[in-house]
Amino acid sequence: MTIETLRKLVTACACVATLLTAVRTTEAQERPAPTVEVAVGSFIFVDDGFPSERFGGAAGHVYLSPRISVGPEIAFVQGQNHSHLMVTGNLTCDLVDPANALARRVTPFVVVGGGLFQTREKFPVGDFTSSEGAYTAGGGVRTLLGDRVTLGVEVRVGWEAHIRVNGLVGVRLGR
Numbered sequence: 001m002t003i004e005t006l007r008k009l010v011t012a013c014a015c016v017a018t019l020l021t022a023v024r025t026t027e028a029q030e031r032p033a034p035t036v037e038v039a040v041g042s043f044i045f046v047d048d049g050f051p052s053e054r055f056g057g058a059a060g061h062v063y064l065s066p067r068i069s070v071g072p073e074i075a076f077v078q079g080q081n082h083s084h085l086m087v088t089g090n091l092t093c094d095l096v097d098p099a100n101a102l103a104r105r106v107t108p109f110v111v112v113g114g115g116l117f118q119t120r121e122k123f124p125v126g127d128f129t130s131s132e133g134a135y136t137a138g139g140g141v142r143t144l145l146g147d148r149v150t151l152g153v154e155v156r157v158g159w160e161a162h163i164r165v166n167g168l169v170g171v172r173l174g175r
Helices: 001-028
Strands: 035-045 052-063 068-081 080-096 106-123 128-147 150-158 163-172
Touching: 035 150, 052 080, 052 150, 052 163, 080 128, 106 163, 128 163
Parallel strands: none
Antiparallel strands: 035 052, 035 163, 052 068, 068 080, 080 106, 106 128, 128 150, 150 163
């Protein structure tokens, strides 16, 4: 057996082993069903003397893999004489694998998002609206309450400079 033949045999075996591993991994890792979450909490604006304002929002998650999901989020903050609207696309990574495509009882996660932050302010001489880019990054933990419902908490930082602390309730759609 020549060195060239041996090299081809080793390469072929490595390719077959890689393909078999990939097929087994894909079969064993079903993606969880999409979810919808509703969040309620507080925005703390760090560049404004730390005032806190209540907010509400909703997000959707479509899983690309057993632990990685993407989806839109919208959050609305109502203050005195002003409001904020934040619309982002988020990437969420669950820090533990699901068991048989079902969420674990407790799942820590990290999330990053980017999009738009719009502020509307009311003044005696008229209204003012401004829009700018936005990002958020943070993490939290959610726990499973039954087959489809989750309850969780999260903390994020973002721009427009804020800290966000909220609770969330999620519902798994399907399976």
